[in-house]
Amino acid sequence: MAISAPQKKTAGRRGRSAPGLIFGDLWQYDPAPETADPKLKPRYDLFIDGEFVAPRGGKYFDTINPANEQKLAKIALAGAADVDAAYRAAHRAYEKVWSRTSGRERAKYLFRIARLLQDRAREFAVAETMDGGKPIKESRDFDVPMCAAHFFYHAGWADKLEYVAAGRRVAPLGVVGQVIPWNFPLLMLAWKIAPALAMGNCVVLKPAETTSITALKFAEILQDAGLPPGVVNFVTGAGATGAAVMAHPLAAKVAFTGSTEVGKIIMRSLAGSGKKMTMELGGKAANIVFDDAPLDQAVEGIVNGIFFNQGHVCCAGSRLLVHEPVADAVLAKLKNRIKVLRVGDPLDKNTDLGAINSKDQLEKIRELVDSGVKEGAELYQPPCRLPEKGFYFRPTLFSDVTMSHRIAREEIFGPVLSILTFRTVDEAVEKANNTAFGLSAGVWTDKGSRILKMSTELKAGVIWANTFNKFDPASPFGGYKESGFGREGGRQGLLDYAKLT
Amino acid sequence: MVCDLMNAGQSASFRKLFDEIGPVDSVGVEERVAKYTTRSIKKAAKLWGLKMAISMVDLTTLEGKDTPGKVASLCRKALRPHEDPGVPPVAAVCVYPSMVRHAKKHVGGTSVKVASVATAFPSGQAPLKTRLGEVRAAVADGADEIDMVINRGAFLEGEFAEVQDEISAVVEACGAATLKVILEVSELETYDNIRAASFLAMEVIREGDFIKTSTGKTSLNATLGNNQVMIEAIRDFYLDTGTAIAMKPAGGIRTAKQALTFLIAVKETLGDAWLNKSRYRFGASSVLNDLVRQIEKEKTGAYQAPYYFSEAAESY
Amino acid sequence: MTRLPITKTPKVYVGGAFIRSESARVFPLQDAAGNFFGNIPQCTRKDLRNAVEAAAKAGPGWAKRTAYNRGQILYRLAEMLEARRAELIGSLTMFGAVQADAARGVDAAVDRLIYYAGWADKYEQVLGSVNPVAAPYFNFTVTEPMGVIGVIAPDVPPLLGLISLVAPAIVSGNTVVALVSEKFPYPSILLGEMLATSDLPGGVVNLLTGFRKELVPTFATHTHLRAIVGAVGAADRKALELGAADSVKRTHFVDPDATDWLADTAQGLEAIRDTLEFKTTWHPVGA
Structure with missing residues (x-):
């Protein structure tokens, strides 16, 4: 019996021209634009101590839609003083409120955040796509639902932390500084914030320069959720802002996702500082x-x-x-x-x-x-x-x-x-x-x-x-060698936001 | 030892066949086809797709209670699915062999073909001689197309030569009639088996003949997954041999949206050359009304009640 | 007539062999009374390089040993120490340690080896996981050794400090290049002899004697060292972390002045975790 073996034989023999497939325009799909309103503001300020505040330097920069190069909004440029204010707010919130909030209550905040994001999922997906350029299909079916999933997953941990590290007690580190990239703005924010809050830390986070909008929209959700002021703070800007976030003395830990090149710069700048680090860097899989x-x-x-x-x-x-x-x-x-x-x-x-x-x-x-x-x-x-x-x-x-x-x-x-x-x-x-x-x-x-x-x-x-590019909040993610260290997701990732006692 | 292996029959023949055609990962297939369901087909593209889908329907009635009268009304519906002249006739009516001559009276000489299930449909559990006789009788009564079932028992036993010999015999009995080979995917169970059976059939049928998912008489019928595995087999076979085999998912496709999704799979896997009724069919009945209904919705902008459409199963 | 004793030429244990520094440099070591004891190899950056290569060569084989086997070998090492307990205590008292302290230190070192030997086939069960992902995949996280680990041992306690840092690194399949106590190198030279007779494959543990200020910069920048663990002061720590950045090396340091090496808190699963990578594998569940 001669069964054809497509992967072993070569196509087209005996004088016939090789058969080919026609992927032409017989059936063209009409444009199918997503029309949900992203509810963008013309200007986004910093989110510090539970409120939107203008940057002290008074400077803003434009964020554009890479799909058509049109300006979407102007974004506050945070200087060192703004970063300092954010850290002080975070530190205050940590000392006075968050470290005294029980795991059970922290969990409820995280669940609430997840739900509120689900409520506004389409709006966030459109905003994410407009600011970053990714297909709406991905922001709608992957980024936004996965962001919510991360908050759900970590919410459930907040009151079960005694099970995270066998034989040890865990405690929060304090205030953590986080800098995230532009490729998955909301999702990276979730990967960073959800475990940090579940463990009882407070956060100062800098979104990527080209994709700040959804983080600031997310701040609206934090307000709606009633998260205590200062627990999460967003400072926007470029490299200098990021450096200030990483270097601030009040940061007990820093977490960075970005290029290996920048990761190394951060590691050098923090040498001898005693800060804990998580680095999610480049790859060439x-x-x-x-x-x-x-x-x-x-x-x-x-x-x-x-x-x-x-x-x-x-x-x-x-x-x-x-x-x-x-x-x-x-x-x-x-x-x-x-x-x-x-x-x-x-x-x-x-x-x-x-x-x-x-x-x-x-x-x-x-x-x-x-x-x-x-x-x-x-x-x-x-x-x-x-x-x-x-x-x-x-x-x-x-x-x-x-x-x-x-x-x-x-x-x-x-x-x-x-x-x-x-x-x-x-x-x-x-x-x-x-x-x-x-x-x-x-x-x-x-x-x-x-x-x-x-x-x-x-x-x-x-x-x-037999698969590729699969992600889940329960699945630890992170690299070997120069792709970084520490994990995000799962029990292993959560532990990177704790100190053991 | 080598001889023992060669003679091990069933397992050896499966191994050899799967080695040649390669395995299928079921989770990967499901993920591939899930992407088709996210395609959004609007406006002109939607109208084009709906009409194309109508033109591909094998309007089917396969019930013990079928009568010449029921078949006559089915034929009228096939020729003119809706009063709107922009709606094309379907590809064929599909009936039991005893109904072929009745159908032929109504659609003979038109573009609508008469297709008949034969070969002891749906089980295929009759002597080969009986099955071939049924095919010949249907063709003699005027059937343009024959839908046969493969011998699933022989397939699952690894008796591939038997499976192929039987198909070959039916091809011969068909004469000029087009053959559609039903794999009955629900009884093959795995995507690996579906891919293997597709290749077994394609090896012995002719350019323009079909492979078809199901009889519609078992628990699971056409799904995007088994459609995908079969059209990928058709694609691989075509690119390898130059012989273009046609495809017919049957059963389970009830809504216009489903039909469009199947067409998207065809467009993105086999390309434009399969977007026509000689290369792709839908074995279905109720889907026709929904297709027509959606065309009316596109034209009028108003959602349509089902009872506006003749013989709508879901009218109430 | 008194017999002249044979003195032992101190050699370091690298790649399963006892060697002198490739530079042929040595530094003299005096005992507590100020008498000349011997010439200790003053290892150089090239010795470090050679040791890293030996460690890298030994790594895959060591990591492929079964956990049970690694545990047994660590236990065997403890047996070797126990058998030469008196000699080890002597190697501490000779350089000034009080007898009781030295005995406690040696006993603790043996016990620490036993502690980590027992972890060999258990830490994976505690640290790894099967993860319930929301899709038809089987997803599990296992640990793997990082590779070659640089260890900077504290000056005191010279034996217990070294073992406390080396044992948790090698139990998981890492191999180690360790810079031993600069002030009190002799116990480590003895330890090398015990390593050599403990069934531990050559190259798994490599011990260098010498000066921190000479070797720390090379530990810091050698990119094949995947992690540095050590008991170091602030200046060394900064230097090591700066160098580590070049190759995104993992670093874990303890403050030598704030560590009670005798206490149970100086041992734990975290120390094993510090030189492990987590690897998560996905596979579809289908047919």
Whole structure:
């Protein structure tokens, strides 16, 4: 019996032109814009001690919609004095209120926050998409619900802290300073704030410069929830504000999510300070596909791994390692798959890839893609139309990549996949681990024992086996090596906000 | 030892087949198809999709109580699903073999085909000779298309040659009639089996013949998941051999929204060449009214009561 | 006629071998009475580099041992110490420790090894987890050793302090390069001999003698060291943390002046956790 073997034979023989699929315009989807009102204000002030206050320096900066480069609002620029005020408010709240609030009561605040966010989910999703450029489908179905889920999860811990560390008592650290990135503004805020509050800490948080709006909208929810003033404070601004948040003497701990480069700067600046740290830094994850893998699901995982959120994901599966026997088949399937990815208006419900978060980021992606071409890798981009205004980049595949190429070593943080091949399990492991990063890795195979071996050998904090880019509040997330230290999520993440006594 | 393995029958043949076509991860399939359900189809795209879906319907009645009169009314509905002339006729009417000649009287000479389930539908549990005789009789009565069921027992036993030989015999009995091979996915249980059975069938049918999910007579019918596994098999087979096989999900598709979601899966997996009634069909009946109803809603802007539409099962 | 005793040439234990510094430098050590005791290797940054390589080479094999086996080996090490208890006490009193204190210190060191030996096949059950994610996935978190760990031992107590820092690092499969007490190196030289006879594979524990001010900068910046644990003062701490930033190294320090090494609070699961990574694996549950 001769069953055809699509992944082993090559298509198109005996003089016929190779069969191909037509992904044309026979059935074009009409625009399907999400129309919910994001309820934006023209100006956002700092959120300190439970109130919105103007920055002492009186300065504001514009935040734009990267999808069309239009100004959305102006955002307060916090200076050192504002950061200090935020810390003092947090410290006061910690000493006078929050450290005396029982776990049971803290839990109720967190549950309430989660519920209030769910009430306003669509509004927040639209705001998140407008400010950051991510597809509404993702902000609606992932960022906002996952943000609420984190508050729900950690709420339940607040009155059960005696179970967090076996044999030890846990206590809050005090005030924690947190700086978060622009790729998942609300979700990163939840990852930071929810465990901190559950453990009994107070917070000073700085959102990313390009994506401050949802944090300040979130402050409205904190007010509605009746959270005591000063327990959570938001200071907005750029690098200098962030540095002030990290360096403040009242910070018992700092938590940072961002690039490895900035993470190292923060570590240096805090050397000898005695502050606890959690660092969630960059990645260059290997996504490893063996010849016995479920290929269509692997392709879906590869696409999800690198094109989710335009590839602005620290754990993105940006290095595809394919087993040689299926390398051609996987590449062919990938090309067909990305032909139907829809790039464009992030507010369109059918958009799969939205806007690149900023012009700077777009330029960085372009520069690295140019280097890939110059270094001899083979580029493929599907022929899709991009909007004229705004920052967009086509989903991009690079084949014939070697480990020495910049696109195989540097974090691109964009929708760019570098494809390498391997022949043996050991070679796959060696290539996967041959990086200073160690945040995540993927492995695709039908063989159970191989999954467990790979999961053991790969030096990364999260291993996705036969899946990719999955997140959950109960699942600890964080890196090995230069991808940072500490965990976020789960019991393990919670412990990073505690001191043991 | 090697010989022992080769002769191990069932397990060896499964292993060999799965090695060749590759495995399917069920959770991954579910996640893929969940993305289709988030597509938002509006306005012109929606109208186009609804009409396309209507043109793909195999309007079906497969009941013991079917009568020539019921079939006649079904045929009228097939030719003209709605008074609106912009609504196209369906692809075919699908009936039991005894009803073929009645249906032919009404739709013969039109674009609407007569399809007949045969081969001891739905179980297939009759001697091959009987099943082939049924096919020949239906074709002789004027059936343009034959919907057969595969031998699930033989498949699950790993007797793949038997499965394929039977399909081949039906192909021969069909003559010029188009064949639709029902895998009866609910009885195959796993996506791996569905993919395997798809390949077994595609190997022995002709360009333009169909593989089809279900009889509609078991607990689970067409789902986005098994539709996806089958259209991916069709895609792989086409890219490998150049032979384009058609697809028919059947049973369980009741709403226009569901039908559009299935079409989105087709558009994004197989591409434009499968967005027509010779490459894709819906085995269904009640979905037709909802499709028509949604077209009227798009045109008038007003939501429509079901009893405006003839033979609406959910009229009350 | 009195017999002239054979004095032992102090050597450090690196990569399973007893070596002198590659630089051939030594520094003289006097006993408490001020008599010349011996020449101690003055290890250099190159010795540190070599020790890290030995540790890295030993790492995968050590980490792959079963937890049960690692526990047994730590227990065996305790047996070696217990058997040479008198000699270890002597190595402390010779340099000024009071007999009773020295005995308590050695006993505590042996007990600490037993404590961590027992953790070998248990810490994973306490620290790891199965996580109930809201999707059809089996999700579990396990721990893994970080790799090569730099240990900066306190000056006092020279033996107990060193063992308190080394044992929790190696019990999980890490390997260690330790800078031992600068003032009282001799107990560590003896410890090396016990390590060599304890079934602990060569390279798992590497002990360097020498000067902090020379070696701390290299500990700080060597990027292959994945973590530094130590009992150090503020200046060393800052230097080590500054260097650690270059390769995002994990650091865990205790204040040597504020630590009661004899107390049970100087041991615990947290010390093991400090040199572990958490790894979370997802897998679909399907058919």
